Amino acid sequence: MNKKLRTKFLNAEIKSPLVLPAGIMDMSFSGLDISAKNGAGIVTSKSFTLQPRTGHKGPVVAEFEGGFLNAMGLCNPGIVDGLAETNEFKERSDTPVIVSVFATNVNDFLKLTEYVNTSKGDFLELNLSCPNVFDEFGIPLAASKDEVHKIIKAVKKISEFPVIAKLSPNVYDIVSIAKAAESAGADAICMINTVGPGMLIDTKMVKSVLFNKFGGLSGPCIKPIALKLIYQTYSEVRIPIIGMGGVKSGEDAIEMMMAGASMVGVGTAVYYRGIEVFNKINNEIIEFMDKNEYSNLEGVPKLEKLK
């Protein structure tokens, strides 16, 4: 990997600023491994819950011009089997891994954190923002700054790993939520989770395409929303941001960095450009840096912060 892409995230040395986000190619150690081999600097596990979940019935994805809707429904093998996959990945790779976990209350988050503490993971990400389990769990935790604060504070007390808060874009005031996460001790912010949710209709059968009816938007159409929310958050918090939402090209990744992201997630673009997408984007970032004579990522300028 080109040295120019080397960077630091929290206290880890990273070979590329690109991150495989939670929920993409991460149901097995080999899915994480192939993503790392293809140029992801950090990989994230699926969001694990205490018990295994089969997720929603299909269709779980629906394509439209601007991107995708998905309602996977947090399918995952449960924290025990999930961490076994994470550990097996770490036996093969020195790429840092973020372990993502999902729960709906402090107690469960604490139990999950205890499991993660015993794993070979490098970071702990709290998915506070899945939009696709509304029927089951109601409004995502990331909608309430008090809940976010309470959970992160409790988890920080016992976590052996740096804690990342994954935030939802589907809130009025994301900045106050990000600040609540920061003041509770979060080490970084990951944003954005999927947008909406939205729906699509099959006009011949007069049915919602997704069996869950609604699903979160990802892909190119959410990039402008992601950029705006990352920029607003970057302007007000000091902790690093993993920025994601619709990144497909090196130029998109640079936009994320200019908006304030330290690391950049690439999820849905795996569909548009193949699993090789990470190295393609790495090369495009290098091209951009060469053209503009930036010798390292820290040299890529950021927007002036909002006042």
Added chain:
Amino acid sequence: MNKRITLKIAKIEDETHDIKTFTFKHKLNAKPGQFIMITDFEGGEKPLSISDCSEDEFSITVKKIGEFTSRLFQKREGDFMSIRGAFGSSFFISDGKVLLVGGGYGSIPLYLLAKYLSEAGADISVINGARTKNDLVFCDKFRELGIKLIITTDDGTYGEKVSSVDVARKILSNQLVPKPQLGNNDHFQAGAWKRENDEKKKKFDFVYAAGPEMMMKSLQGVIGDIEYEFIFERYMKCAIGICGNCTMDPLGIRLCVEGPVLSKKIVEQITEFGKYHRDATGKRILY
């Protein structure tokens, strides 16, 4: 791009007591081995191989095994179904001497393959095996192609009580030479097999297999150094290579994109082959 399309079922035909073929009028441009995702929006979107495909129509052939397939069996001609595809890799079309081994409903994708191979001028032998006579699919369709067909059943209700892998081993080592038999007695019969003269004993160029994973695993053991392709099944959700549910260890290849047809070179590296697969939660299930 694989846009979703909603189509009327044009034709429904019974193949066996629990296998039906559904035909749709639509130009799909699918190749042998590829699959579609199909749903009725009532819960479940499932991968099914394309069992036949021509200029203006395509078919799927389905075994009733659970919730979705049972509901599909209640559909009538004229009912709508929504499909995405065709997805995945397809079989290499050889023009040499080839052996196809199908087990149970695994034989479904082999018919379209046999059609393509036959057009390419391949010398084709097919072993079509099943548990019982009632579970055999596509025997007549294979016969219509005028290829060498060997039928076996586990319980001996049709042909000889013998495993298809055993027959494959004998054929591949030229202990047995299948003959073109267009009649109705083209099942395995000890007496019908004889050593042919040496020039007929040309080595096989290619083996194709589809069926239960453990069948393919033991078949792999008898193939020797001949090239082959197997078609696999893994639990599929997105079918577009992002959810990662269908990845195979340790390569991380996605069966919905790089598969379902995998070549010898890949299969040999797959450590989960014949050992385990992952269910809808991603949990490993041992074979």
